[in-house]
Structure formats: C-alpha cells, structure tokens
Amino acid sequence: MFYREVGEFKTSYPHDSGSFSIRLDKYGYYFILFIAFVVIPLMINDYWASAVLVPFLVWAIASLGLNILTGHCGQISLGTGGFMAVGAYSCYKLMTSFPDLNVIFCIILSGLITAGVGILFGIPSLRIKGFYLAVATLASQFFLVWLFNRFPWFYNYSASGQISTPERSVFGILVTGPNVDPWAQYMICLLFAFGLAWGCRNLTRGSLGRKWMATRDMDIAAEIIGVNLLHAKLSAFAISSFYIGIAGALFFSVYLGAVEATEAFGINQSFLVLFMIIIGGLGSILGSFIGAAFMVLFPVLLKNILVGWWEWDAAIATHLEFISVGILIIVFLIFEPHGLAQLWRLLKQKLRLWPYPH
Amino acid sequence: MEQVELANKNDIVMDIVNVTLRFGGVKALSHVSFNIKRGEIRAIIGPNGAGKSSMLNVINGFYTPQEGEIWFEGKRRPRLKPHQIAYQRIARTFQNIALFEGMTVLDNMMTGRMIYMKSGLLSQLAWWGKAEREETENRLVVEKIIDFLEIQAIRKTPVGVLPYGLQKRVELGRALAAEPLLLLLDEPMAGMNNEEKEDMCRFILDVNEELGTTIALIEHDMGVVMDLADRVVVIDHGEKIADGQPDEVRNDQNVIDAYLGVSH
Numbered sequence: 001m002f003y004r005e006v007g008e009f010k011t012s013y014p015h016d017s018g019s020f021s022i023r024l025d026k027y028g029y030y031f032i033l034f035i036a037f038v039v040i041p042l043m044i045n046d047y048w049a050s051a052v053l054v055p056f057l058v059w060a061i062a063s064l065g066l067n068i069l070t071g072h073c074g075q076i077s078l079g080t081g082g083f084m085a086v087g088a089y090s091c092y093k094l095m096t097s098f099p100d101l102n103v104i105f106c107i108i109l110s111g112l113i114t115a116g117v118g119i120l121f122g123i124p125s126l127r128i129k130g131f132y133l134a135v136a137t138l139a140s141q142f143f144l145v146w147l148f149n150r151f152p153w154f155y156n157y158s159a160s161g162q163i164s165t166p167e168r169s170v171f172g173i174l175v176t177g178p179n180v181d182p183w184a185q186y187m188i189c190l191l192f193a194f195g196l197a198w199g200c201r202n203l204t205r206g207s208l209g210r211k212w213m214a215t216r217d218m219d220i221a222a223e224i225i226g227v228n229l230l231h232a233k234l235s236a237f238a239i240s241s242f243y244i245g246i247a248g249a250l251f252f253s254v255y256l257g258a259v260e261a262t263e264a265f266g267i268n269q270s271f272l273v274l275f276m277i278i279i280g281g282l283g284s285i286l287g288s289f290i291g292a293a294f295m296v297l298f299p300v301l302l303k304n305i306l307v308g309w310w311e312w313d314a315a316i317a318t319h320l321e322f323i324s325v326g327i328l329i330i331v332f333l334i335f336e337p338h339g340l341a342q343l344w345r346l347l348k349q350k351l352r353l354w355p356y357p358h
Numbered sequence: 359m360e361q362v363e364l365a366n367k368n369d370i371v372m373d374i375v376n377v378t379l380r381f382g383g384v385k386a387l388s389h390v391s392f393n394i395k396r397g398e399i400r401a402i403i404g405p406n407g408a409g410k411s412s413m414l415n416v417i418n419g420f421y422t423p424q425e426g427e428i429w430f431e432g433k434r435r436p437r438l439k440p441h442q443i444a445y446q447r448i449a450r451t452f453q454n455i456a457l458f459e460g461m462t463v464l465d466n467m468m469t470g471r472m473i474y475m476k477s478g479l480l481s482q483l484a485w486w487g488k489a490e491r492e493e494t495e496n497r498l499v500v501e502k503i504i505d506f507l508e509i510q511a512i513r514k515t516p517v518g519v520l521p522y523g524l525q526k527r528v529e530l531g532r533a534l535a536a537e538p539l540l541l542l543l544d545e546p547m548a549g550m551n552n553e554e555k556e557d558m559c560r561f562i563l564d565v566n567e568e569l570g571t572t573i574a575l576i577e578h579d580m581g582v583v584m585d586l587a588d589r590v591v592v593i594d595h596g597e598k599i600a601d602g603q604p605d606e607v608r609n610d611q612n613v614i615d616a617y618l619g620v621s622h
Contacts, residue, residue: 012494013493013494013497013498014490014493015495016495017493040549096573102622119607128537152405182621199484202482202483202484202485203482203483205485206477206482206485206489206493207468207472207477207482207489207492207493208476208479208482209528210461210465210469210472211469213458213460213461213465213469214461214469214472216458216460217457217458217461218456218458218459220420220452220456221452221456221457221458222437222438222458222469223440223441223444224418224444224449225441225444225449225469225470225473225532226441226442226444226445226472226473227441227469227472228439229441230440235479242470245600249427267509283460285513
C-alpha cells in the first residue's frame, strides 16, 4: 500500500476536515495507541516507568499546554514551572483536605485552579508583547515558587518544607504513594495525556483554535474579523494553564511522590518545557510529544552510552548534555523553527510522491 | 450567501457626518461628510497622505474621531471596538496583505466567519454537537466563496507560500466570508500587474452585482476607479474636495489641482 490520498474519496465536510487525511496515518495512529494502551502496560518495569515513560507523559502534557499558549496563540511564557507548582500544591492541598475525594477529581480540580491563576497572570498580555511579556511571566514564576515556600500553610507545616503525596487509589488500584505499581502509574498518566491531547486537537481545529492562531499571526486583522483579543489571549492562558496544572499535579502526585517547590518547579523547568516545544514543533500536537520524548530520552540515552558503555565521568556526560541541547536549540531556531514535527511533515510530503518525485 | 435586495438602491447604508480626526495637533480629517448607498461601489480617492486610510480606520473603529457622527443602517453608531464593529457585518481588506500566514486558505476564510461561530468551550473540546455542526454549516458558505473566487485548487495551501495576487484574492475571500453588509477595500489593486488587476476588477464587480454587496474602496489607479465606481469622493489634506459621479469628479477643477499641483 502506498502512502497517498489517491483512492480516498471524501464525500462530506466532516470527513474532509478529519484529523488524518491519509489512511496509513490513521492506521499508524491506531497502532501507536495499541502499543501505548496494551503492549507497554504488560511489559513495563520500574526502571522504564520512572526513568522514561512517566516523565515523558507528564512533560508531554506540560508541552501541550505551553504549545497552546506559545505555539498557537503566540504569547511567550516563562512561567511554566510556577504554574506546575500551582497544580502540584493545589493537588496536595485537595488530597490532604478531602481524603475521600477521588484523586482523578483532585487532579482535574488542580488544573482548574491553575487555569484561574493563569488568567490572573495572563492579564499583562493584553498590553505587552514578546520579550516584555516573557519578563512578566518570569515574574510569575519566581513569585509563585516564593509563595509556596513562604507560607507553611501550603505544605501543611511539614518540617522539611516538602509536600509528599498520600496513598490514593482509583477503582481499588493504587495510583499514588511509594508503593504504586509502575503500570498503574503509567496508565493514569497515559489516560490524562491521551484525553488532553484529544481535547487539544479538537480545540485547535475549531473556532477557538482559529481565534488563537489569528491572534498570533496578525492581531489587527483578527480584531477586524471579530476576534476579541482579550478573550482570545485570556482563554489561551486559561486552557494552557489548565494543562500545565494537570502536568504539575501528576508530576508531584504520581511521578515524584514528594517535592519541594524551589527544586522541582524552578526556572529550569520553564526553560525545559520551552525547549521541548521549540525542538518538537511550535503549534503542533505531535511536536509536543516528540519534543517531550526527545528532552526526556536524550539525557537518558547520553548517560547510558557515555557513562554506561564508554565509562566516562558522569559530570562530563551532564555537561555534554547541556552543550548539545544548547546547540540543538540554536540549530532548530535557525534552520527549522517548526521543529521535528515539521521534519516529519516534510518526510510525509516526500513519501507521498515516492518513488517518482517529479 | 444572502442576497441583499437591490430594489432599494437609494437607501443609505452608511452616512458619515462631519467627521474630524486629530492626532495631537495634526488634523488627519476635518469635517468630512459623505454617504454610501446600498449596492453601490463607492470610491475614496486622493493624493498620498490625504486621509483615505484614516477614513477607513474610522469606519472600522481603529480610530475614534473627535467630532462627527457615523450612521450605519439608519442608526447612529456609538463608540465601539473594532471587534464589535465586525459583528455589524463590516468587513475589510488591507493595503498590505494582512492574512494569517501560518494558516491554510480554508482556515483563513473560516476565521472570516468568526462572527457566526457561537459554540461553547465544552462542545469544541469534545468536537460534539454544536461545534461540529457549526463547522460544517460554515464550511458550506466558505466553499461557495471559494468557488466564486476560483481558488478551489489552493484550498489547503498555507497562505504564506501563495503569490501576491492570489493572496490578495484570498484576503478578499476572507472578508466576503463574513457576508458583509459593507465591504471596505484598501487599495485592492496595489502592486499588481495588469492581468491580476483585471481579475481583481472582475471579482469586485461580480461581488457587487451577484452578491449585491455594498463596497467602499480606496484605489490609486484612476482608470480602475473611473470604470468601477458608481460614485467617487475625493479627499485632500483631510478635507473633502469633491463628491459625485466619476465623470463629474474627473473634470472638477479642485481635483485636477490636487493631483497635478497648483501654484499659489
């Protein structure tokens, strides 16, 4: 079977605006879902869950969130770490204050609380753009982390200043706490990642997504067409923060189990997510996943090869990782601003014409 | 697309009364009055810097005039933001193309139908119910405009890669997608070669005759203006110096002076 549209007759507009225009794409998508939902849970072990798969899914959700704001709506944000902290601390407070509330609801509610905080910190975007907005969101990053360290109420007056997740289960299966099974940890993150990615796709292909993209591409023309810029920008901040809040809640409750605001949600995390969407692809859902996979897998891979096989010093491997990520960011910004997702699109374009490219 | 009735051609769509616009000490428009009748093509001409684009920006709500009134569809218009004016179905194109570069032709035109999109967040999130229905209904209207402008082949092309002439056509399409009661065109022929100009003229005439859309346009190509326009208003130094049929305006001494210069 060849990879092309020939022989696929689209007879209705809903069919034509579907997500996968070529049949092979759809099969590939189902195949990946099958692997993700069936094969991996059967084969997963503790190392793969905690070193690769769970962080990958959590960061993918955070990237989806930032991509809505930066990739689709064109508003740059360096407050991702701070918003993740809001998600984590809301989740902690909800879990400890309402022990009977299902942890799924706790996580979703944390997302909603973060959305509210996101709207608050998005208000400056109505007046300022670009670098100035980045600086304003940077302020939110430092303010939020300071807030969670400064007031002991947020960490329930624990002596260490850390928050640690209580054990909670969904349908009798333990999903948080130190004794959780790797597959349960993985599945809950996967369900959130899948649901949120699907929602993101729907939002960005509909009128709200067009509103965001219009604001990004040409705000004056958007206004003339009837886009209320206030509404467009604040809704992007809200929904993006909702995603990032959920990522923060999962990061804390399912992945790490115990965190401290300065260490877990510092400015480094904000940059990490920004790098993910730049390398993965701005304004692309696939790009969010590729970028997260790249930034999570790359250090693991580098460490395994340099330290594990060649027996280099671990410190050198870490430095080398920083250097190569830095170089890659520059290379992508110059040569392929749309990231790895664009390379994938180009490859598919080539594949459509293969084997007769002229 | 909705057909505006041509029967009452003398009915006035927009009446601009005594509009004065100042930027600090600079007067961009002073006491300009003219009207636009339903179904006509109204040209606004004048030398560079005369205040033509400022006039469109006032109609659009980008600028708020210090004095004067704007009557639209028989009602005096209060001070509105540009996105609110869009809901009164006034659409426009720009002198420098202002398309959404990262989006396809289809998406650009679908964005043009923003004012008709009313589905809620949850419906859009799930792509269920109103959001999906709305998408299909609006797609139908957009496809008719795509047919009308003969751009079927580039429907799914990102607009950034299109040649200039086509981009201008897509921009016209995006404005038409709003099914405007009043369509404002800011130099639709700027920077085009003769063939592209002829195409664009034909589309403007077709829009006016087949869809019955009222059009106000700014244009520098006098040949085009004299052929297309039903009535012409001439602005110079922010003041109206002539108003009438193309032939009258062409022979008006003030207009000739404004364009050719006169020794004082």
